[in-house]
Each structure stands twice: as C-alpha cells, then as structure tokens.
Amino acid sequence: MRFPHPLRLLLLLLLLAGGHLHAQLKWDAPTQSFHRVPDDKEIWAHYTFHNTGTTPVTIKSLRSSCGCTTAHLEKKTYAPGESGEVLLHFIFGDRKGYHRKTVSVTTDDKPTEPLVLNLLITIHDPVTIAPALVLWKTGQPATPQTVQLTVDDPAHVHVKSVASSNPRLLAKLEPTKPGEPSVITVTPADTTQKESAEISVQTDYPVDSPHAYTIHARIK
C-alpha cells in the first residue's frame, strides 16, 4: 500500500483551508446607490444572494448601523444552490444630503467575519437655505443679516411669503431679478436681550404640496 507523500497531503489540506476562506453566500450587489428627493420618504432595497457552497448556510444576525434602516429576511437557513434576499427599508425622516447606512450580515460559516451590505443614498432637496441660522450676541450692533434661498430651477420655485414668529426679529424678502437667488434680510429691533425667532419662508414648490422652509434667528 502506498501512502501519500506528506507534502502532497499538506498541499491538499492547505487548498481545502483556502477554499473555506471564501464565503458560501455569494451576493449580487452588496453595495447599492440611490438618488432621491425628500418627498420620496423611503427606500426598499433588495440584496439578493446565492448559496454557492456545498453545505447549508444559516444567517445568524442582521445588525443595522441606524434605527432608520431595518433589515428583513424571509428565513434564516439556505441549502446549497438556494437563493434568497435581504430587504432593507430606509425611512428618510428629515434627512437630506448623502447618507451611508450599513447592515452587517453574520453567517454560521463565518461568525467572526460579517459581510457588510452598503446602502448609499443621496437625498437632494432642490431648495437650499443658507445660512440656516442668523446669530447675534447680546450687545452687538443690530446689523441686518441676509439669507439666500437657492433653487435648482428658478423658473419653477418662487417665494410666496416670509413671516417671523417674533416681531423683535423682523424678516423681509428683498426684491431680486428673475433667475437670481431670493434674499431675505433679518433685522433685530435691538440686541439688549436674548431673543428667538423662527422665520417661515413659504414657496410655491411643488405645486401639489408647496413646501415652507425655516430660517432660525437667535440673539444669545
């Protein structure tokens, strides 16, 4: 009887160990990107996978980086050759701009090496207000400060009204030429005491449900 050469045996063992390093779940698109507007409110993202290994794989846990993103799974164990999907539900809330949310998927074949699903979202508001806060320190000169409202498409967004919640912090919409950003001037009556105001900027965009934006004014 001929025994295998020890080095051949070692080669076989190392190759088997190397093969085990690869996850048995193969994911089609573990990173997905979305571009949305605030009115979309939510995203449902499908992350499909296939068990390409030779043994069943059990998904032990799905851990989200944010309470705004929940992960759903139809069942936990997948036989060789079987496919499944993790469904991520992201709720915008009052988020804007770029967001990266992750869900860590831990399986029984790699309990210490979770796979990370990435959900990349850009929530683009066609209207921006800057600065969002106008601030004076008590005793400072009561100099007017200006805020610009910039829109992607000036032809379709107009400021209809501007109103301050505090008569001691007056807000006024300045006249501008067509196509230029709207300018709002905020002027304190004086800065002798701390004051607070929310200035509501009512637009006509979008037509079916026009948005109002808020400028915050404070004397600290």
Add this chain to the structure above:
Amino acid sequence: MKRALRQLAIVLALALVPALVSGAIQVQWNSETPTSHGEVTLAMIHNWGDKVLWVDARTRSKYDHAHIPGAILLNEDEWDSLISPFLDAWDPDVPVVVYCDGGSCDASHAVADRLRKEYPQVTKLHVLKGGWSAWSGK
C-alpha cells in the same frame, strides 16, 4: 532534501493566494468603516466641569426610556421639529456633546456632521466615544 524544500516552497506559495485574496477583502471592508473624528471620552468631559450641553441623537423612544440628565433630543428622524429647541438650549460658550447608543451606531456622527455643515456657528461640538453604553456602563 532540496526537492522537499522546493515542494514546500510551492505549497506555501499556493497557500498564499487565498490568504492574500481574503486579506484584500478584509482591507476593503475596513476602509469602509466610518471614521471617528471629533470624539471625546467621558474622562475628558469630566475635566471640563458641569457646563456641557448633552445632545441625544438616538430615537425618541430610547430617549424617553432613559437619557443623560439634562440631555436634549436631536435626531435626523425629526430634525425639522427638534432643531429649534436645540438652538434655544445652545449656548455658544458651552461645549456640545452628541451621543448615540455606542458600538456601531452612527447617529451621533451624522447629527454632528449636519450641525457642522448647516450650523457652522456651533463650533464647540464633540461626539461621545462609546455613546450611551459608555455613560450607562451597559
């Protein structure tokens, strides 16, 4: 003997291939881990004295259940309605420290980043390393 050493070298070279592939995947994962800029520890905050504005970036239900005494709620779920109370409580001379659950939560950094971007007047802004877990010891 020479033949055995040559075979051993070939075996090790072959074993290196899956190890390198696995390592590359690990590096890629780690490069996507969020950075931890602007973090401070509880010990550092204790040295500042009592004057800190705590900002709880967790969900309203977690805040209602328990929060750091004096903390106010500010998260991106309800940003539009919570930013005004935050600005009322904010004092430009007092450090602001934002926290979330701790561990892998990213809400505190998200809130701090948004404050930096939209409210650059809020300059003394930090994130509590370890979050609520570090504070509560749980």
